Amino acid sequence: MSNRPDFKVVLLGEVSVGKTSLLRRYTERRFEDTVSTVGGAFVMREWAGHTVALWDTAGKERFHGLGSMFCRGASAVLLVYDVTSRATFAALEERFLGLADSADAGCIFVLVGNKADLLPPPLKPPSLRSDGSLGAPEDAEGKGEERRPREVTAEDARDFYGRILRYRDAVAGSAGAAGGRTRRPAMPAAERACFEASAKSGRGVDEVFEGVFEMLAPRHRNSCSTVNLDGAGKRQRGRCSCS
Numbered sequence: 001m002s003n004r005p006d007f008k009v010v011l012l013g014e015v016s017v018g019k020t021s022l023l024r025r026y027t028e029r030r031f032e033d034t035v036s037t038v039g040g041a042f043v044m045r046e047w048a049g050h051t052v053a054l055w056d057t058a059g060k061e062r063f064h065g066l067g068s069m070f071c072r073g074a075s076a077v078l079l080v081y082d083v084t085s086r087a088t089f090a091a092l093e094e095r096f097l098g099l100a101d102s103a104d105a106g107c108i109f110v111l112v113g114n115k116a117d118l119l120p121p122p123l124k125p126p127s128l129r130s131d132g133s134l135g136a137p138e139d140a141e142g143k144g145e146e147r148r149p150r151e152v153t154a155e156d157a158r159d160f161y162g163r164i165l166r167y168r169d170a171v172a173g174s175a176g177a178a179g180g181r182t183r184r185p186a187m188p189a190a191e192r193a194c195f196e197a198s199a200k201s202g203r204g205v206d207e208v209f210e211g212v213f214e215m216l217a218p219r220h221r222n223s224c225s226t227v228n229l230d231g232a233g234k235r236q237r238g239r240c241s242c243s
């Protein structure tokens, strides 16, 4: 594995939204008790011939200065919230998005609504009683599990994503005015950038990380001046010769 990552991916978000748990679920395939992160830490992963540095950061306010430092040169930022806590979602816009001003100009932003396992399960259709009347609808799954009402909808996430894109345009505009304008790759559409997942059950977690890597991979290939070409002149999937 190369010690120079092709991509730097940073997780940001409020205390206890599950950043460490998501990372652990993805990299170690397990969910267990965590302690609140101090400062930040990274793990390196190989994915389809690319080396990715995954940065976990602390949600505690006293570490926010470090969050901004960890975002320097980031290719992707995962803004993580708890789908059952409006406050954690609001904090992304109020406090965390600005920390990512130091990320790459073309940095991809992704929203991750974690703890989806806590949402009330879909109702099973009511059962037909022997006398022909309908019984009460029942939970389809997970009886006895802890449940909390949803406080952030998929539409809230898509709206916020739209605001992120406008904010990033404004940041790029002011960098341009200061003489630092660079050509930015197109940002992914909201459908590809807004996820819900559960670090506890594992549901949706691979989709988040691998969805991000898939969005980043073509950018890395395009940014290499020496791309591996096969005999037919097609781009190969794999490590660029530059790394």
Ligand SMILES: Nc1nc2c(ncn2[C@@H]2O[C@H](COP(=O)(O)OP(=O)(O)OP(=O)(O)O)[C@@H](O)[C@H]2O)c(=O)[nH]1
Pocket: 013, 014, 015, 016, 017, 018, 019, 020, 021, 022, 032, 033, 034, 035, 036, 037, 038, 057, 058, 059, 060, 114, 115, 116, 117, 118, 197, 198, 199, 200, 201
């Ligand atoms: N039900 C449920 N609990 C979760 C999930 N993810 C994390 N938790 C719990 O939420 C708490 C906080 O998880 P962490 O992963 O430490 O949260 P964090 O965002 O890293 O927190 P900081 O490091 O303090 O910023 C722990 O008690 C986890 O067990 C999830 O998907 N579902």
Ligand SMILES: [Mg+2]
Pocket: 019, 020, 021, 034, 035, 036, 037, 056, 057, 058, 059
């Ligand atoms: Mg943590």
